[in-house]
Amino acid sequence: MTAAPETTASARLLGLLARDLPPDRLTTDPAVLTAHATDRSGTRLTGEPLAVVHARRTQDVTVTLRHAHALRVPVVPRGAGTGLSGGATAGDGCLVLDLSGMNRVLELSADDQLAVVEPGVITAELDRAAGAHGLRYAPDPASAALSTIGGNIATNAGGLRCAKYGVTRDSVLGLEAVLADGTVVRTGRRTVKGVTGYDLTALLTGSEGTLAVITSATLRLRPVPVATATIAAYFASFEAAAEASYAITRAGVEPALAELVDGPVLHAIDPALRERGAALLVVQCDGAGAAVEAKAVAGLLAPLATTVQTTEDPAEAEALLAARRLALPSLERLGRPLIEDIAVPRSRLAEAVREIRAISARHEVPVFTLAHAADGNLHPIIVVDPSLDRLPEAAWEAAGEIFALALRLGGTLTGEHGVGVLKRQWVAEELGPAAHSLQRRLKEVFDPRGILNPGKVL
Amino acid sequence: MTAAPETTASARLLGLLARDLPPDRLTTDPAVLTAHATDRSGTRLTGEPLAVVHARRTQDVTVTLRHAHALRVPVVPRGAGTGLSGGATAGDGCLVLDLSGMNRVLELSADDQLAVVEPGVITAELDRAAGAHGLRYAPDPASAALSTIGGNIATNAGGLRCAKYGVTRDSVLGLEAVLADGTVVRTGRRTVKGVTGYDLTALLTGSEGTLAVITSATLRLRPVPVATATIAAYFASFEAAAEASYAITRAGVEPALAELVDGPVLHAIDPALRERGAALLVVQCDGAGAAVEAKAVAGLLAPLATTVQTTEDPAEAEALLAARRLALPSLERLGRPLIEDIAVPRSRLAEAVREIRAISARHEVPVFTLAHAADGNLHPIIVVDPSLDRLPEAAWEAAGEIFALALRLGGTLTGEHGVGVLKRQWVAEELGPAAHSLQRRLKEVFDPRGILNPGKVL
Numbered sequence: 001m002t003a004a005p006e007t008t009a010s011a012r013l014l015g016l017l018a019r020d021l022p023p024d025r026l027t028t029d030p031a032v033l034t035a036h037a038t039d040r041s042g043t044r045l046t047g048e049p050l051a052v053v054h055a056r057r058t059q060d061v062t063v064t065l066r067h068a069h070a071l072r073v074p075v076v077p078r079g080a081g082t083g084l085s086g087g088a089t090a091g092d093g094c095l096v097l098d099l100s101g102m103n104r105v106l107e108l109s110a111d112d113q114l115a116v117v118e119p120g121v122i123t124a125e126l127d128r129a130a131g132a133h134g135l136r137y138a139p140d141p142a143s144a145a146l147s148t149i150g151g152n153i154a155t156n157a158g159g160l161r162c163a164k165y166g167v168t169r170d171s172v173l174g175l176e177a178v179l180a181d182g183t184v185v186r187t188g189r190r191t192v193k194g195v196t197g198y199d200l201t202a203l204l205t206g207s208e209g210t211l212a213v214i215t216s217a218t219l220r221l222r223p224v225p226v227a228t229a230t231i232a233a234y235f236a237s238f239e240a241a242a243e244a245s246y247a248i249t250r251a252g253v254e255p256a257l258a259e260l261v262d263g264p265v266l267h268a269i270d271p272a273l274r275e276r277g278a279a280l281l282v283v284q285c286d287g288a289g290a291a292v293e294a295k296a297v298a299g300l301l302a303p304l305a306t307t308v309q310t311t312e313d314p315a316e317a318e319a320l321l322a323a324r325r326l327a328l329p330s331l332e333r334l335g336r337p338l339i340e341d342i343a344v345p346r347s348r349l350a351e352a353v354r355e356i357r358a359i360s361a362r363h364e365v366p367v368f369t370l371a372h373a374a375d376g377n378l379h380p381i382i383v384v385d386p387s388l389d390r391l392p393e394a395a396w397e398a399a400g401e402i403f404a405l406a407l408r409l410g411g412t413l414t415g416e417h418g419v420g421v422l423k424r425q426w427v428a429e430e431l432g433p434a435a436h437s438l439q440r441r442l443k444e445v446f447d448p449r450g451i452l453n454p455g456k457v458l
Numbered sequence: 459m460t461a462a463p464e465t466t467a468s469a470r471l472l473g474l475l476a477r478d479l480p481p482d483r484l485t486t487d488p489a490v491l492t493a494h495a496t497d498r499s500g501t502r503l504t505g506e507p508l509a510v511v512h513a514r515r516t517q518d519v520t521v522t523l524r525h526a527h528a529l530r531v532p533v534v535p536r537g538a539g540t541g542l543s544g545g546a547t548a549g550d551g552c553l554v555l556d557l558s559g560m561n562r563v564l565e566l567s568a569d570d571q572l573a574v575v576e577p578g579v580i581t582a583e584l585d586r587a588a589g590a591h592g593l594r595y596a597p598d599p600a601s602a603a604l605s606t607i608g609g610n611i612a613t614n615a616g617g618l619r620c621a622k623y624g625v626t627r628d629s630v631l632g633l634e635a636v637l638a639d640g641t642v643v644r645t646g647r648r649t650v651k652g653v654t655g656y657d658l659t660a661l662l663t664g665s666e667g668t669l670a671v672i673t674s675a676t677l678r679l680r681p682v683p684v685a686t687a688t689i690a691a692y693f694a695s696f697e698a699a700a701e702a703s704y705a706i707t708r709a710g711v712e713p714a715l716a717e718l719v720d721g722p723v724l725h726a727i728d729p730a731l732r733e734r735g736a737a738l739l740v741v742q743c744d745g746a747g748a749a750v751e752a753k754a755v756a757g758l759l760a761p762l763a764t765t766v767q768t769t770e771d772p773a774e775a776e777a778l779l780a781a782r783r784l785a786l787p788s789l790e791r792l793g794r795p796l797i798e799d800i801a802v803p804r805s806r807l808a809e810a811v812r813e814i815r816a817i818s819a820r821h822e823v824p825v826f827t828l829a830h831a832a833d834g835n836l837h838p839i840i841v842v843d844p845s846l847d848r849l850p851e852a853a854w855e856a857a858g859e860i861f862a863l864a865l866r867l868g869g870t871l872t873g874e875h876g877v878g879v880l881k882r883q884w885v886a887e888e889l890g891p892a893a894h895s896l897q898r899r900l901k902e903v904f905d906p907r908g909i910l911n912p913g914k915v916l
Binding site: 109111112113114134135155156158162163166167169170179183184185186187189190191192193194195196197198199200202203205206207211222223224226249250252253254285287288289290292293296343344345346347372375376377410411412413414415416417418419423427430431432434435436438439441442443444445446457458 | 567569570571572592593613614616620621624625627628637641642643644645647648649650651652653654655656657658660661663664665669680681682684707708710711712743745746747748750751754801802803804805830833834835868869870871872873874875876877881885888889890892893894896897899900901902903904915916
């Protein structure tokens with residue numbers, strides 16, 4: 001059947017998807033479209049998406065992409081929508097490909113310490129399933145209770161434990177992914193090592209839905225550590241806390257996590273916490289040497305902190321970490337948080353903290369700061385009035401200066417959240433013209449018609 | 459000046475290089491050509507290379523590639539030539555680009571626990587330089603005393619310590635590399651985390667000189683562990699040793715290394731070692747919990763081994779590991795070793811060992827086997843008569859069956875040595891047609907005229 005010439009590509013696509021997908025997959029309900037147009041960054045593009053495909057299996061993805069590719073209709077892949085940089089925002093005429101319904105754990109092998117999962121599996125649920133076998137999924141993004149494995153892979157998510165256990169990429173052994181034209185490729189392997197061919201697994205990890213749509217992932221699991229010790233220290237200033245966290249790195253101790261929370265964030269969580277100090281540093285050491293390492297850490301912190309508290313009790317540790325985990329929800333109560341995500345070489349952490357404070361003062365924009373200190377990854381957060389249509393000029397300028405600061409200190413625009421739309425204007429500066437151009441040409445190999453998440457990343 | 463039409467591309471290239479490179483860089487001395495035509499695999503292609511460029515700085519590489527690209531002359535990049543799969547072999551008409559003279563440590567930052575090095579730096583020398591600051595370069599290929607960082611990156615080399623500390627890729631933060639047309643690109647960063655753009659650093663790592671020529675690398679260094687404990691156990695059979703090493707993984711202990719040596723290898727090293735058992739397993743635990751972990755390992759091994767010996771003394775540990783480090787030189791005394799490099803899911807290690815023995819018996823080809831047991835990475839080694847021009851048919855068939863075995867067990871052709879020329883015929887089978895085709899198209903983006911290490915990998 002040939003479409004009448006006046007039929008638009010959008011209408012033809014909807015017709016083909018209605019014909020070729022199982023009946024419950026496609027929706028054009030306006031409320032669903034609005035809900036699927038943005039992510040946790042709150043960013044909205046112009047216009048509304050065309051429709052949402054709720055994929056349940058790989059074939060739904062291949063059918064969707066094959067038709068969208070033929071008709072050159074842009075497709076925005078999406079997990080739980082917890083992204084913080086607008087990577088899953090969908091504007092006028094986009095087809096949203098929602099993968100949250102592909103949420104089965106296909107295999108969990110305690111023997112080989114790996115899991116094969118669909119992209120919509122919630123990160124914390126995988127970790128819980130692994131826990132039944134004495135294993136865990138090591139990456140621990142703060143969003144783990146909500147975010148999906150597919151979204152974690154799309155952004156190469158970091159998290160609390162990556163100081164010691166690496167980022168998402170370090171736990172991805174292999175992928176099944178669908179290219180823009182509907183071709184299914186398998187990358188990587190089930191072994192912990194392997195060098196046959198180019199590392200497409202790493203290339204897809206962190207590509208933010210612009211190269212392919214991930215339909216399954218083989219993930220490395222690791223043993224739950226035999227012991228964990230947690231240290232919480234309060235400091236008279238945020239800079240002192242940053243210096244102290246660097247002292248741990250400099251002493252050669254590799255903690256499993258080292259989380260910094262500044263005074264304004266502590267106040268937002270609970271004014272009583274702010275009364276205990278101007279900054280909180282929570283450090284966790286794990287493994288057979290946890291207690292020994294924790295003692296070393298406590299010894300390093302004692303002369304620098306106002307109070308230092310150590311525990312090997314998991315419940316008490318969780319209470320200490322609760323402050324950190326509550327940070328974002330607490331800030332969301334104050335307004336719409338614009339969350340930056342710079343990373344700097346670890347020796348520059350205190351300097352970055354000082355400069356961010358100066359930027360905040362100069363633009364009269366309050367900046368709340370959290371940091372994964374052992375990675376040099378800072379989250380300076382500007383909270384804006386949610387009733388505003390667009391970001392105030394001063395906030396935008398402060399954000400720009402924070403990015404420039406990161407590059408000046410030898411760092412990066414984004415440690416773990418991704419570029420999305422919010423950081424795109426600074427990408428070329430970080431990559432340099434040769435690498436930027438090379439990346440664009442790689443994108444064309446995967447997606448020659450530019451239908452996959454256009455306007456994101458590059 | 460226009461070249462006369464009868465001038466060949468080769469002659470024109472030599473003329474341009476003689477004109478544009480500093481005087482000591484180019485050689486066409488036949489003895490040098492012969493020495494630079496092969497690697498440690500001993501593989502030789504037909505014919506002799508055209509010339510060798512001894513690069514000393516990035517500009518030598520850009521000049522060389524720009525001219526070679528314009529004239530479509532193939533270029534074979536090369537480090538110390540310790541590769542085991544023929545990746546640096548150069549045949550008729552190739553230009554060899556020797557990077558071993560680019561051997562400066564450009565920066566070693568104890569503050570940021572990183573080093574910036576040229577590709578020709580010997581791996582053990584970097585490790586030694588880092589040691590002066592209480593740091594180390596964690597990957598520990600068995601060839602570390604001879605191989606270069608550039609060669610390690612080209613093959614994504616593994617090594618003894620990667621069970622716990624990852625492979626080369628996990629220690630590469632960023633690269634400077636020259637594309638086929640002479641364009642210099644910088645990838646990655648100086649921070650431990652970062653997700654701006656696609657992961658070109660990982661894509662180049664393991665690309666065996668087929669995508670770009672690496673001219674500098676920013677490498678992560680890690681603290682030297684505060685303690686190390688070493689356990690050596692002998693077993694009545696190689697299978698029992700393989701089962702025992704898996705028992706360690708299964709119990710959730712993550713040793714820094716776990717090396718398996720079979721009886722024939724022990725005999726080749728020293729007949730007295732063979733008398734102590736039919737297989738040796740050397741395990742190292744490190745960090746603050748080393749002694750506790752070593753005790754757990756020794757407890758797991760005791761009921762399975764014939765003897766178990768533990769030490770925390772570094773000299774004694776080095777003596778225990780010496781057997782493992784002497785394995786390859788000892789086998790080279792027996793003939794020309796054809797070293798396979800399969801990896802299997804760790805639960806299949808004992809099965810792989812059993813099947814390799816059956817393959818060896820079926821083809822009447824003696825197979826010597828080493829393994830990085832905690833990675834599931836096996837090196838079955840067939841030693842052939844060095845006077846033979848080509849591999850005996852039985853050896854070739856046995857090697858083919860070992861590759862097939864790896865794939866059948868859910869494993870890979872090559873865990874850490876790379877594809878080179880020796881494993882190329884099996885690559886398509888492992889990758890599958892879609893990923894194989896995608897990889898070829900990626901190669902074209904980096905090297906549209908196919909001049910970089912042609913005939914390797916894909």
